[in-house]
Amino acid sequence: MRHLRVPNRAVEENLTLLRDRGWLAPGMRVLSHEDGEHRLVPLDPGAPIEMPAPFDIHETVLLEGSLDSRVDPNWRNHLALLVGEEEVAAFGEDWPSSxxxxxxxxxVRIENNLEKYTPQIAEAKLLAHPHIRLVLNDEGVQGELRIRELTPIGARVGGEIVTDNIPDSVGSTRVLVRESGRAIACDPNKAYFSTKLQSERLETLSLAKELRQLLDRPISVCDPFCGVGPALATLLAEPDLIGHALASDLNPEAVRLLLDNLRRWDRRNYPSEPFPISRVFEDRVIGIADATQLCEDHSLVGYWDLVIVNLPHRTIELLPSLVPLLNRSNPSMIRGRVIVSESEIGDANEEIKRALPNLIQGLPEPSLRIKRDYSSTLRLCSFEAWISPE
Ligand SMILES: C[S@@+](CC[C@H](N)C(=O)[O-])C[C@H]1O[C@@H](n2cnc3c(N)ncnc32)[C@H](O)[C@@H]1O
Known part of the structure; x- marks a missing residue:
């Protein structure tokens, strides 16, 4: 979580200013800095990436946030009161701690052996997190569209916690998430979206800026697995970074949410109903499409400076069908995510290089960096490849 490092004497004033703008992380604590002269004020994920005046005189630092302890934030303490200390101890690490x-x-993800405790888990989580309206059990990502199967298991209804017969009125999963100064409409029941990828998106932003510097002009970006569009949210927020943009997805519901988002981020009149990919504006190609078939449209081939490949379980296999989209008249970039077992990272790096055209000499070769665990053996990794002109 980002924190603003402010001198001790300026904490109250900055807290007020941040709270007024909705940029103070709710439920999180202000921390002491090790130098004893500053405090670290937790920033809401929706606060701008570059903090404007009067905050720009302070440094932003990344560190793990700490929950405000006026409510006992340890859900296990609430759980122990609901199911008993012995039960909590008996199932040890099986309880859904993350x-x-x-x-x-x-x-949350509840293991099969704990299914009978689902109401107590939901209640304990709601007690520990007073700002939460709805708790959902994640039954896994389903099918090619990567949609999560989510079941409501607890909700706050008029101040009361309910874990049974949750009314539809509080069960809606369509929400606005604030990230890097933008509101992203998403519905995890209808289209893939993960808040855990914010740092990945910031890394893509910084790579896109490097590419702009190399090309000395706004870049054209192609996001053919765009989901509800979170990568574009960050890129479009940067002035003069993006010229032309393509955003498409196979899932019509993702495209519906994308159109809603683009209407706000791009301040243009996008249609509201999803449609097959088409040039909606001279510099915007949007819609439903199978990414592997984009290269069959000659107007899209050889056009894009940055291609984002975000279907991590199939990225390497799909690279050959996406490479033709790159603009090879100048340096270009592929930015991708891959799921691979740790022992196979070396082989995967070689496979990526084989699937790509010539790389720019003197810049680092594509190399998978582990971002987090996907399962006990698999790792979620990302890479970028700098492609040389033809
Ligand atoms: C892991 S999600 C990433 C979504 C988005 N880029 C994000 O970061 O939130 C992968 C997306 O690819 C889409 N998808 C799957 N197969 C596809 C295909 N063949 N062509 C286009 N999109 C596809 C899914 O619907 C899903 O939205």
Whole structure:
């Protein structure tokens, strides 16, 4: 979590200013800095990437946030009161200790052996996190569209916690998530979206800026697995970074949310109903498409300076069908994510290089960097490849 490093004497004033703008992370604590002269104020994920005046005189630092302890934030303490200390100890690490926040929803994954405790898990999580409206059990990502199967298991209804017969009125999963100064409409029941990829998106932003510097002009970006469009949210927020953009996805519901998002981010009148990929504006190609077939459209081939490949379980296999989209009249870049077992990272690096055209000499070769665990053996990795002109 980003924190603003402010002198001790300026904490109150900055807290007020940040709170007024909605940039103060709710439920998180202000921390002491090791130098004793500063404090670290937790920033909401929706706060701008580059903090404007009057905050720009302070450094932003990344460190793990700490929950405000006026409510006992340890859900296990609440759980122990609901199921008993012995049960908590008996199932040890099987209890769902991690969770993902998407706006005012919390997503947990409950192991099969703990299914009977689902209501107590939901209640304990809601007690520990007073800003949460709805707790959902993640039953895994389904099919090619990578949609999560999410079941509501607990909700706050008029101040009461309910774990049974959750009314539809509080069960809606369509929410606005604030990230890097933008509001992203998403519905994890209908289209893939993960808040855990914010740092990945910031890394893509910094690579895109490097490419702009190399080309000395706004770049054209192609995001053919765009989902609801979070990568574009970050890129479009940077002035003069993006010239032309292609955003497409196979899932019509993802495209519906994307259109809603683009209408706000791009301030243009996008249609509201999803449609097959088409040139909506002279510099915007948007719609439903199978990414592997984009290269059959000659107007899209050889056009894009940056191609984002975000289907990590198939990235390497799909690279040959995406490479023709690159603009090979100048340096270009492929930015991708890959799921691979740790022992096979070396082989995967070689496979990526074989699937790509000539790389730019003197710049680092594509090399998978582990971002996090996907399972006990698989790792979620990312890479970027700088492609030389033809
Ligand atoms: C892992 S998600 C990434 C979504 C988005 N880029 C993000 O970061 O949130 C992969 C996306 O690829 C889409 N998809 C799967 N197969 C596809 C294909 N053949 N062509 C286009 N999109 C596809 C899915 O619908 C899903 O939205």
């Amino acid at each position: 969770h993902e926040f998407i706006s005012d929803m919390m997503i």
